[in-house]
Amino acid sequence: MNIYQPRNIRNVVLLGHSGSGKTTLAETMIFESGTSSKRGSILQKNTISDYREIEKEKEKSVYSSLLHLDWRGTKINLLDTPGSPDFWGQVSDSLYVADSALVILNSEAGVEVSTEAIWKATEQKSLPSILVVNKLDSEFSDFQKTVDMAKESFGRGVAIVQFPYSEGEDFHAIIDVLKMTMYEFPEAGGRPDKLPIPESQKAQAELLQNELVEAIAENDETLLDLYFEHGKLDEYQMRDGLILGMQQREIFPLFCASAGRNAGTGRIMSFISNVSPNPLQRSMPLKSGENHTISPDDSPSFFAFKTISEPHVGDITFLKATGGELKPGDDLINMRTDNGIRLGGLFINQGSKRIEVNKVIAGDLAVALKLKDIQAGDTVAGKNSDLEFEPIQYPDTTMRVALRVKKEGEEDKLANALHQIEREDPSVEVEQSQELQQTILHGLGEEHLNVIHHLLKERFKLDVEFMTPRIPYRETITKKVEARYKHKKQSGGAGQYAEVYLSIEPWYEGMPDRNDLNVRDVQELDLEWGGKLVFQNCIVGGVIDNRFMPAILKGIMDKMAKGPMSGCRARDIRVSVYDGSMHSVDSNEAAFKTAALMAFKEGFLNANPQLMEPIYEVEVTLPADYMGDVMSDLSSRRGQILGMDSEGSIQKVKAIVPLKELDQYTTRLKSMTQGSATYSRNFHSYAPVPQDIQKRVMEDTLQVEEG
Ligand SMILES: Nc1nc2c(ncn2[C@@H]2O[C@H](COP(=O)(O)OP(=O)(O)O)[C@@H](O)[C@H]2O)c(=O)[nH]1
Ligand SMILES: [Mg+2]
Structure with a gap:
């Protein structure tokens, strides 16, 4: 395995709505780069990224995966994330360590609700982002609509670098207005032929090139002067402008692909390698509020962004090297616990596979085995270091369920299993409620909670029952x-x-x-x-x-x-x-x-005396088509609408709703909107329970006293 200098490393997170083709794109990129000799597919359940049993079963990503490839001397680390909001805990850690993003748009659907939410997250992290319009081979593909939606949602910064010569069944070529070349793909995809742009597409290509050049020049006075002087910019001037524009999030270059047909990835990888920032060009947030710039000349340090545990292997820590060079045998300190950490084996990760390396240089993403007492969010550095990175922010939970083991005597085993699950997936929260006399699992949706059920059964051999959790009512006078x-x-x-x-x-x-x-x-x-x-x-x-x-x-x-x-x-x-x-x-x-x-x-x-119930403020993000259904459902849940807002074709509704009425809401919302809406909730206040409901509640809560 080659060791790459930081300037030859790109840490790229793949983001997008579920089913937009992230995993397929990653698979195709790895194959196209020659890093892997076979190209797996979702349907054949043999992708490098979705290797876990549950992912094969669901035919989609549940966990984020760390992958890598070599593209002409640049190491591209890919963080493939799940698109479904149920698994966004996995997006948080990947976003944290990435230096740029590939945001995948499904040309069949354009900008979807999750895309919108994910975009917000890239905004918060000021992450340079490239857009990829995928599935251009699909009979339902609509490139223009996708671009229009992207511009409406993400603003004028969306800059078309490529457009398809034709889309749908006939998709076979991409026109690139930065290179002013047409890439024509062989039947089976792969390396394209470079052809002149056909006469019929020239006008469109020139128009788009002008738009691109103007967008680039707009951010840079020197370029603007050059542009006015010569009426154009050459490829290298454009590249410099793009680098700057992307870093300032003024420009979001838009590319074309059909991951399914293995078309378009080579050009995207070249662009990432030429234009996307390397780890030295991005800073990481420290607890102190300052920013840390990664340097290979500093003393060794790293940030642990995920920990998992595997049978026969033990603890596996995913890390970003944040300083110097990490080597097996290094003695470092966990800044959270002040305990010593000795590095053992270090590996480069490829899905479920690991390749041992003798060092990891600052900026790279890697894996360390068997580190003691470490968790996601820990900073590990030298003895006298005061380095401590800001913790990873996970999404707020949206759904809760009470659980208990079916077999008596397995309570401790359950507690241990839950502890392990919480450690590996910090977007899960386990609450041992004295008040409700229940163990309550908080998660990001029904699917998320079901995966935990599955884990408890398959991995921990525990048969557990999920129940509707009790409500923490209050009394007052x-x-x-x-x-x-x-x-x-x-x-x-x-x-x-x-x-x-x-x-x-x-x-x-x-x-x-x-x-x-x-x-x-x-x-x-x-x-x-x-x-x-x-x-x-x-x-x-x-x-x-x-x-x-x-x-x-x-x-x-x-x-x-x-x-x-x-x-x-x-x-x-x-x-x-x-x-x-x-x-x-x-x-x-x-x-x-x-x-x-x-x-x-x-x-x-x-x-x-009066019984009070917890009220939550909820925010639902949904496509406008479902507004009526969602609103009337909210009022049937005793919800009070606080306000509405729209961003492009996406609507937002804010309401306050009693917790009692939010049981199964995630599930209901999903079925009402065909999975296209998301929601978040936060505790708002306690409010009196209406008299008619109070009576029913009293019967319930009396059971608590007995139970
Ligand atoms: N027609 C077509 N299908 C694709 C393409 N890319 C992915 N798919 C299919 O779309 C589905 C979702 O793909 P996947 O990679 O799992 O999407 P992810 O959820 O974003 O990771 C799978 O059935 C893929 O085979 C593409 O470019 N064209
Ligand atoms: Mg996936």
Whole structure:
């Protein structure tokens, strides 16, 4: 295996809607470069990238894959990602380490919802991006429509470098306006013949070349001057302009391909090698807020972007070398844990295969085996380094499910398996909810959760059941009440005595102070489950000793944690202790705790208690055609529309919807829109549950207490 200098390395992430042809394109590029001698296909389930059983079964990518190829002395590392939003956790890590992107558009469909969302992500990372219009051989291919949609969605920066001579069944040639050449492909695809542009296409080619030249010159004054002077730019001047324009995200060159027919990849690889940035030309974000520029002259360091584990191999760490040269035997430090890390075997990765290397130079993507206690997001560097990269941002989860093992006694095994799954896929969140008495799995959609189910079964040999998770309801009160309780017990020896008077009110931000009471001390407690308890000591004349106040608060808190009405947690209440009595011998903390708990409970139940439910703010991104269906579905879920927005042909709807109504929403949305919509959600607030629903809920939550 050759060792490549950083300037001869390109780290390219393949992005696009599911089915646009990313995996096929990667396969074709690797084959066309001669790095692999056979070209696999999705249908034959033998691509280098989609090698896992579940990917063969689904005939699509579920995990991102690290691949590489050599194109005329340049090492192109390809990060092939899944397009389905369920697996976007896999996109996050690949985006993080890539230095440029290939965004694949399916010419049958143009810009799709996922393309739109993925584009946002490239924007956030200021990632230089090349567009590839794929599937030009398809009978449904529509190049012009795809380009129009791309311009509408991504702006004027979209610059056509190539257009097809003809598309559909007859697709066989691509006209390149940068080279002013036509590439004609043999029947079986592969290396094209270079031909002059046919007379019939000349005018169109010249028009597009002018547009391209103007777009390029626009970003660079020197080029602009040259352009005005000579009326044109030569290929090398254009290349310089493109490099700059791409880095500033002013220009998004657009290429043509049929990955299926093995057409167009050679030119794309040359362009990547000539124009796309190398790892030294891009910086990586540090925790400190500064940026780090990779240099082979620094001391060795790397960023771990993914960890997986394989039977017979153990832990596999995917890394980007961020400084110097990494070599087996190097002793480094994990900056998160401060623990030492000794490098063992280092490898270049090709799907499921690894090729051992004796060093990895800064900028390259590679794999290290058997590193101890390492996870995605870790920075590993030399002893005195203060390098620490910003963590990878994963998408917010959109779906939750409760799970339990079917066989008793396998709970620990499940916990371990989930821990491992979470580590390998940080877009999964496992919550052991004390409150709901359930293990809850949060993920990015039904398909994502089903893959976890599959993993638990196949890899961890665990039979688990998925259930609808309970809702974390809250209780509160709606009116002010007074409550008192005297706790008195005389049994044999020492007795128990305590009496408290409480004033209990609904708490809200900015509520007035109690002028009618002698407020001596206020404790404002932020409850761990959200909301507040404000506790006021208003005792006059020492009728209750200060030393009993913590016990009184404890009694109230115990009841807040297990609400008087349904057992759900209570919130947003102000309690003032304003009177009571004690006994010189029989009063103690336990007695005051009990008295407070009882008084609080009684008062609470008299204060028109109200059940509250969590409300989420959701944002649905969808093609305009489905707007009506999605809106009426949202209102049937007690949703309130907050606003609408459109970007090109893509619409966005914002609404607030109770969590209770969001069970299975991802699945419903998918079926309603034929998989073309995505959605995100964030906790918004707690709101009162309507009375008719409250009754049903109470039955449910009573089961929680029993369960
Ligand atoms: N006609 C045609 N089909 C293609 C082309 N590229 C990919 N496909 C097919 O489209 C489907 C999805 O391709 P895949 O590479 O898995 O897309 P990905 O989800 O973006 O990785 C597969 O059935 C491919 O065989 C192409 O250029 N032309
Ligand atoms: Mg794929």
